[in-house]
Amino acid sequence: MITINKEICIGCGLCVDDCFTNDIELSDGTAQAKGKFCIECGHCFAICPENAIILEGFPSLDIVDVDDNNRGNPDILLYRMKTRRSIRSFTDEHVSSSDLQKILEMGKFSPKAGNIQNVSYVVIEENIPYVRKLAVESLYGMSDLTEEQKKIPNMTYYAKKWKEMYEYLNVPGAPDLLFCYAPLVIVIFSPSDINACIAAAHMESMVYTLGLGMFYSGFMTRAVNASPALKKFFAVDESSSARASLVIGHPAVYYQRSVPKKESLIIYR
């Protein structure tokens, strides 16, 4: 909810023009919130030259001033995308809580359709062994493929891996084929695939920038969605959908160079 400090408002109309839901008007020379369709996106707050907008209902405002010098460098941004790799080999070192908070903040501040904050995060650290057991059991339950499923690219290979993971479950010292011994897993839930995936992608860029490594685990996401036991343990609604799983730690591999990619199909009209 927004209110406008009329003592400070100079009636410049910037907030009126920028309001996506047209929910602010000028009245008697100052801005006035209509209070009908506000999505709390904060554009009015961000644009006001007098800081006259009051946002209510946020646990913490946590505001930073915009400085164009801090936008970053496009060449470095592209370099980072070219040189990031999925990391599937990790050291024993844990991810610090300050790094974890930065990763989670990337999700929090990422854009969401309609500004609906409908993305949530399950952070797993000390319970990884238990979660892995439930996840591997879930994948094993999907490993007998139908003839239709066998036609899906790579599916036969995946199913073979899931069976192998299951057979390894009770073998002391058997490799961790699901999480590759990573110390941190974050499962992202949302009714919206795109909101969750945008959050995940931005979180990945923070992981890389912190010098950490990660891979997206489609296996884990699939396992969670097929496992009422995992959802119960995560204390999420049984009907909610896991959209992405980030397996994170300190890299134990170092890549020397980027890799080529096939051309994208790009159509200009």
Ligand SMILES: Cc1cc2nc3c(=O)[nH]c(=O)nc-3n(C[C@H](O)[C@H](O)[C@H](O)COP(=O)(O)O)c2cc1C
């Ligand atoms: C949605 C998604 C799911 C993925 N699932 C897995 C997975 O379950 N296990 C795994 O080892 N890698 C997984 N990956 C990583 C891809 O295999 C990897 O991104 C791709 O091979 C390209 O390699 P790169 O990330 O190093 O560029 C996944 C990636 C994405 C985007």
